[in-house]
Amino acid sequence: MTLSKSRGRAAIVGVAESDLGQVTEGYSAMDLTAQAVFRACKDAGLKTTDIDGIFCAQSQNRFAAMALAEYLHLPEAYLDSTSYGGSSFMGLLAKAQEAIAAGLCEVAVVAYGSTQRSMGRKNTSPPEYNPYESPYKPFLPPTAYAMAAARHMHQYGTTREQLAEVAVAARQWALLNPVAWEKKPLSVQDVLSAKMLSYPLTVRDCCLVTDGGGAVVMVSTERAKTLKNTPIFLLGEGHCTTHASISNMHDLTVTGAKRSGELAFARAGLKPKDIDVVEVYDAFTINTILFLEDLGFCAKGEGGSFVSGGRIAPGGVLPVNTNGGGLSYCHPGMYGIFLLIEAVRQLRGECGARQVAGANTAIAHGNGGVLSSQNTVILGTAATL
Amino acid sequence: MSSTKQSPYGAHLSYLQKGQLGYQYSTVAQKAVYFPREFCPYSGEDCLEWRISKGLGTVYSTSSVFPKDGVAYNVSLIDLDEGFRMMSRVETIPSEDVKIGMRVQFKTHTPEGDDPYPVFVPVAA
Numbered sequence A: 001m002t003l004s005k006s007r008g009r010a011a012i013v014g015v016a017e018s019d020l021g022q023v024t025e026g027y028s029a030m031d032l033t034a035q036a037v038f039r040a041c042k043d044a045g046l047k048t049t050d051i052d053g054i055f056c057a058q059s060q061n062r063f064a065a066m067a068l069a070e071y072l073h074l075p076e077a078y079l080d081s082t083s084y085g086g087s088s089f090m091g092l093l094a095k096a097q098e099a100i101a102a103g104l105c106e107v108a109v110v111a112y113g114s115t116q117r118s119m120g121r122k123n124t125s126p127p128e129y130n131p132y133e134s135p136y137k138p139f140l141p142p143t144a145y146a147m148a149a150a151r152h153m154h155q156y157g158t159t160r161e162q163l164a165e166v167a168v169a170a171r172q173w174a175l176l177n178p179v180a181w182e183k184k185p186l187s188v189q190d191v192l193s194a195k196m197l198s199y200p201l202t203v204r205d206c207c208l209v210t211d212g213g214g215a216v217v218m219v220s221t222e223r224a225k226t227l228k229n230t231p232i233f234l235l236g237e238g239h240c241t242t243h244a245s246i247s248n249m250h251d252l253t254v255t256g257a258k259r260s261g262e263l264a265f266a267r268a269g270l271k272p273k274d275i276d277v278v279e280v281y282d283a284f285t286i287n288t289i290l291f292l293e294d295l296g297f298c299a300k301g302e303g304g305s306f307v308s309g310g311r312i313a314p315g316g317v318l319p320v321n322t323n324g325g326g327l328s329y330c331h332p333g334m335y336g337i338f339l340l341i342e343a344v345r346q347l348r349g350e351c352g353a354r355q356v357a358g359a360n361t362a363i364a365h366g367n368g369g370v371l372s373s374q375n376t377v378i379l380g381t382a383a384t385l
Numbered sequence B: 001m002s003s004t005k006q007s008p009y010g011a012h013l014s015y016l017q018k019g020q021l022g023y024q025y026s027t028v029a030q031k032a033v034y035f036p037r038e039f040c041p042y043s044g045e046d047c048l049e050w051r052i053s054k055g056l057g058t059v060y061s062t063s064s065v066f067p068k069d070g071v072a073y074n075v076s077l078i079d080l081d082e083g084f085r086m087m088s089r090v091e092t093i094p095s096e097d098v099k100i101g102m103r104v105q106f107k108t109h110t111p112e113g114d115d116p117y118p119v120f121v122p123v124a125a
Helices: A029-044 A064-072 A088-101 A142-156 A160-174 A188-192 A257-268 A285-294 A336-348 B008-017
Strands: A010-017 A053-056 A078-080 A107-114 A196-198 A212-220 A232-241 A277-280 A361-368 A373-381 B022-026 B031-033 B048-052 B056-065 B073-080 B085-088 B103-109 B117-122
Touching (some): A010 A088, A029 A212, A053 A064, A064 A078, A088 A212, A088 A232, A160 A285, A196 B056, A257 A285, A277 A285, B008 B048
Parallel strands (some): A053 A078
C-alpha cells in the first residue's frame, strides 16, 4: 500500500491495552479484544457505537472481524480480518487509513485479543501440519528462529552473549513499565543458564506467553480535529512476505524487513537516522538483531555488537522496545498491535519513566509467522506530515 | 467424479517409497522447485518435471530441540547439491555434533504405520 493519497487524511486518536498478563478463567479472546476497544475509544473521547470500521485479527477466532462486529453490535461496520500473523496489525492500520480516505468508514478500530496463557498455547493456536516439516518435530516457532540465530552466529560470529544482551535491555525497559509482566532484573548469565529450548535459544531468549489485547482507533483527520488527543499520523508502510515455512526462507540472516523497511522509509520520506523511537517485534532475541540490521540501523552482521553494552537499553544510543517488548512486557501470540500502541504513546509523550524525550518519529516493525511476513510502519506527530 | 491424479505430495511420496528423493525442476526458470507444487512459481508456467536427487547436501543451519522429557534431537535445513533446500534431521551422531557446512547423504526413514520421509547421515570423511 503506497498511502500516497491517503497520507494525512486519517490520524490515530486512541490506543489501549486490555488487561494483560494472566486474566481470570472464563475471559475469552473476544472479551479482551472488546475491552481494549472500549478503552481505546475512551482514550480517544469516543464511544464504541461511533465505530464504523473493524480491522481485527486473532488466532482464536477464524472470522475475527465478524465476531467483533457481533460483540460491539455494529451490523453495518466495514470489516477486514486480514491475518498474516503478528505483523497483521501494521497492514490493518494501513488498510484502515486507505478505507477512511476512500470514504468506506470514518472511525476505524484495529484490534486484537488472546487468552493463550490462561487457556494454553495448544488450545489457542494449534500447530498446522506440514508434510515437509512436521515429521521432524521442530518446536515451532522457536526452532525456526534458533536456526536463524545459528546461521547468523556462523556467518557473522554473533555470540549467545550478544543475543542475551537483547533480553537484558528489554528487561531494563520493562522495569520502567508498570504493566510489564516481568518485575525483576535479568543478567546475561541468567539468560545463558536458563533452560535450553532449541539451541542456541534458551527460554529467556524467547518471548513471554501472556494473555492480552490491544486496540488502535484511527479516524478521519477532520474528525480528529474535534477530539482531545494529539493526533498521530501514519507516514509510510511497507510489507514483504519472503516465505511461510522456515524451510522456504532463502537466507536466514536477511529478513523481508530489508524490503518492507525500504518501502516504508521511502514512502515516509525518512531515513533510519530520522527515527526517534524504535519498536521491533522481539519474539526472540535474534529478531531484534536481524531487524535493526535489515531496517538499516546498523550494517548486516553488526547487530550483535550494536545491541551490546546497554546501547539499546534505557540511556543507550538508540531506544529500542521501550515497553519491555515481547521478551519482558507481554506477548499474547500476535504482538504487533502492542508495538503500535507503544509507538503512539511515545509520540504523545505520555510514557513516564520510559519516555524518549521529544520523540516525533517512531518505527513499528511487525513480524509474522517464522520471520515470514515483515510489515513496517513509520509514525509521526503532525510536525512530521 | 473422483480423480485418480497424483498430488504433488503423492508423487514425492512415491519416490520415497522407492528409496528416492524426488524433486521438481522448472525447465523454464531452469532451477529446482521444492516443496512440490502444481506449477512453477518462478515462471508461472506448467513446466515442472520430476527429477531424482543424488541425495548429497550440506547442512545450511541446525538446532537441537530439547523436549520436556527425553533427549535432545536434531532439526536441520539441508541444501541439496541440485539447488533446493529442505527441512530434515541428521542421524547417527549426537545432535550437538551436527554442524553448519557438514556434508550429508540422504536416506529414507519409514516410521511404522506412517509415510516415509527423508533423513540424512554424515558423509564419511
